[in-house]
Amino acid sequence: MHTPDNIAIQISPFGDPDQALQAAQQLSQQYQIPLAQDNQNASILLGWHQTAKDPIPKLALFQPESGAVFIDFTQGKKAHRRQFGGGKGQPLVRAMGKLENRLPNIIDATAGMGGDSFVLASLGFEVLMLERARAVAALLEDALRRGKNTATHTHDTELLDILSRLQLLHTNSASFLQDATDTKPTIDVVYMDPMYPEKKKKAATKKEMKVLQNLVGPDQDSQHLLQAALQAARYRVVVKRPKGAAIITLDNPKLTPTAQIASPNTRYDIYSIKAFLSAGLLTP
Ligand SMILES: C[S@@+](CC[C@H](N)C(=O)[O-])C[C@H]1O[C@@H](n2cnc3c(N)ncnc32)[C@H](O)[C@@H]1O
Incomplete structure (x- = not known):
């Protein structure tokens, strides 16, 4: 922690x-x-x-x-992405996949500044955001409360609906998912966007990311989180990686992505639980 x-x-x-x-x-x-x-x-x-x-x-x-x-769900980049962000065709959304008759529910195991969760909630997904860094969790909690107040005062029912699809827990996702294994049927997708490895050229990093990097440092335990996610998800696990980055290696080297979706700077590695179960790589 x-x-x-x-x-x-x-x-x-x-x-x-x-x-x-x-x-x-x-x-x-x-x-x-x-x-x-x-x-x-x-x-x-x-x-x-x-x-x-x-x-x-x-x-x-x-x-x-x-x-x-700070985080603002009502204006700025997040509101802009909601209006013009590419809808259901964008790689992040396609990576979540489809169930037969409903949208999969999602655990965002690395909520951060809530950008990805907000995009998913704005397209109808129910998202449980987990964040272990206390200051980041505090920012998210404040932004959710403030966003709901603003949406109520401005009668913005669409925004209110989006924000009501977002739940937040301040916790370590790996432990949460390990404890949640008994309630597995309720978790369809686990999404994770670990901190990127430290870059040599830091100048281009956005202000938001710089603060996160200073607060939480580079990723050190995404293997552990991915392992817990694979045990807990019912449908799939999606991992966001920088373009060209190696996949996260696990103790069992056969647990590699079953599909990938690439976008200009990012790649989504998809781990299909069904495929792993039928190959005997995971136990039900
Ligand atoms: C790159 S940021 C995520 C950015 C996020 N996708 C967004 O759109 O704003 C990674 C975040 O995941 C959090 N994190 C990493 N490992 C975690 C874990 N095991 N449990 C909970 N949060 C974790 C970090 O504290 C950090 O805030």
Whole structure:
């Protein structure tokens, strides 16, 4: 489990100081992140962002070299991707596959900033988002709550429906999936998008990803997660990889993708549970 000591909570300078302190203390307790006054070494701060133009307070991550990083399901990139993002034909969605008479339900085992989950929910999938990094889980929780409030106030029933298809749990997915093996019939697809391996050329990395990289570091245990996912999923496991990256190697070298879907920068490795079961590579 990642327990970064480079993060602390900044009390909001906006609004009533007593309420701001209470909100910070509550967050600190819920996610076990110290207040900035108790961790002066923190290089990343979790706090509230608000501007005169956009006065709704948003939980955000701040680090010296980038401004506020927060999640917004109501506007910006995520809303844009919902409107113009390529619909059902996009590789991410095709990778989820089809069941006979309904859409598969999905566990997004690496929720991150919620981008992929949001696209899937906007196309009708029920998605359970799992995120183990406490600050990232806190951002997701805040964005879901804020998004639902905004959608309610603006009578945006479509957005409200999308957000109600997204559930969030702050947990380590590998343990969650191992514990969930008994309830296997309810998990159709496990989707995972582990952190990419560290790149030499970092300049082009997006602000959002930079903060994630500083917070959670490069991937170290996606093999373990993939193994747990293969045991828990009923229909398929989908792994997002950078274009040209090696597949995730497992102890059993025969457990390799049964199909792949490529897009310009990304590849989706698909592991069909049915194929593995009939080949005797997995036990029911
Ligand atoms: C590359 S990001 C995912 C980005 C996401 N697909 C999106 O669209 O924003 C990977 C995230 O997975 C999380 N993660 C990695 N392994 C995990 C695990 N075993 N359990 C829960 N979360 C995990 C990391 O903390 C990080 O936030």
